[in-house]
């Protein structure tokens with residue numbers, strides 16, 4: 001096993017961004033302009049204002065949704081026209097990735113799990129003849145615990161990180177602050193359960209970087225992704241830790257953390273009261289159909305999170321996948337894949353740079369890029385005509401129709417995307 005050293009991960013001083021991206025807001029094409037349709041009047045709910053205004057004045061609460069039932073939005077986002085935007089929050093890249101198209105919409109590394117993992121799962125099929133035992137559960141939790149330098153009672157197997165989001169209402173939060181733009185399932189799960197939600201909108205002009213002071217003090221649950229889907233920003237762990245408060249749970253969705261070489265800003269091995277981390281096996285291991293992930297946190301917090309789960313909440317294959325994907329050979333393979341992602345992303349950025357009218361949100365650290373281009377919907381349709389699927393951006397709170405998200409693929413596939421975009425937008 002290669003346990004991540006907790007000491008190494010948790011001792012850097014509070015408030016120091018260890019790896020604040022060099023160059024700040026800049027990138028190949030500079031920072032994004034505020035997205036069309038989302039820079040309307042600043043909508044605030046005074047009681048939710050952050051105690052301290054951000055120094056840069058960038059993080060903003062742009063909408064708050066009330067706790068009086070799932071449909072009782074108190075304040076509507078500018079540009080929201082349907083009675084309930086939850087349909088839009090339900091949209092994911094798998095819908096954009098129509099059959100037969102080259103898939104740049106879904107950020108899963110492989111189109112199926114590697115052969116060695118398929119064999120492990122196939123061998124585990126024999127165990128489907130009995131209920132998963134306490135020993136099976138412990139073996140999976142111990143494997144993940146060893147991988148992150150924790151104890152088995154600090155691990156909770158999940159049917160994917162998505163199940164973890166659905167469990168959040170069990171924590172009975174009074175006010176949840178969702179840091180956006182980000183993956184939408186947590187907001188959807190919380191609002192559907194009638195939890196009061198405030199959106200904290202990060203500023204494109206500041207490269208969508210986290211500013212802990214922009215989060216309302218009253219929030220007893222804060223949710224953010226690291227690295228963040230869809231902006232590809234990797235927030236400094238120290239800035240995330242500044243969100244921690246007595247009586248508050250801070251959930252870091254690290255579904256893509258293993259795609260960053262060395263996982264420099266991961267808090268998975270960090271033992272802090274109220275800190276909850278979700279990990280996913282989906283992206284790295286080509287397992288979206290299995291539904292496998294796990295939560296890491298204080299045992300009491302995990303107990304509260306899981307109190308309404310059924311008996312045997314995850315199946316024998318999920319437990320086997322956890323064990324297999326935490327073994328040294330798997331960690332070596334994922335480390336190699338993460339290094340390749342970095343190399344391929346740098347190549348893709350270099351090729352996309354200079355295409356007229358196309359802007360890239362940089363610095364990017366995840367295996368996808370957020371793009372902005374005028375007429376985004378038309379460009380997406382033109383790409384479809386070229387046989388390529390990309391993820392629409394406008395269903396992410398804070399983004400608009402001109403935003404598109406593209407996965408980083410291997411150089412040959414990336415070249416096809418670049419060529420299609422050059423054909424559509426001009427050669428530059």
Ligand SMILES: Cc1ncc(COP(=O)(O)O)c(C=O)c1O
Nearest residue numbers: 160161162183229255280282293
């Ligand atoms: C940022 C992020 N977190 C979590 C998930 C869900 O992960 P899982 O497949 O483990 O439920 C996704 C899936 O797209 C995601 O993009």
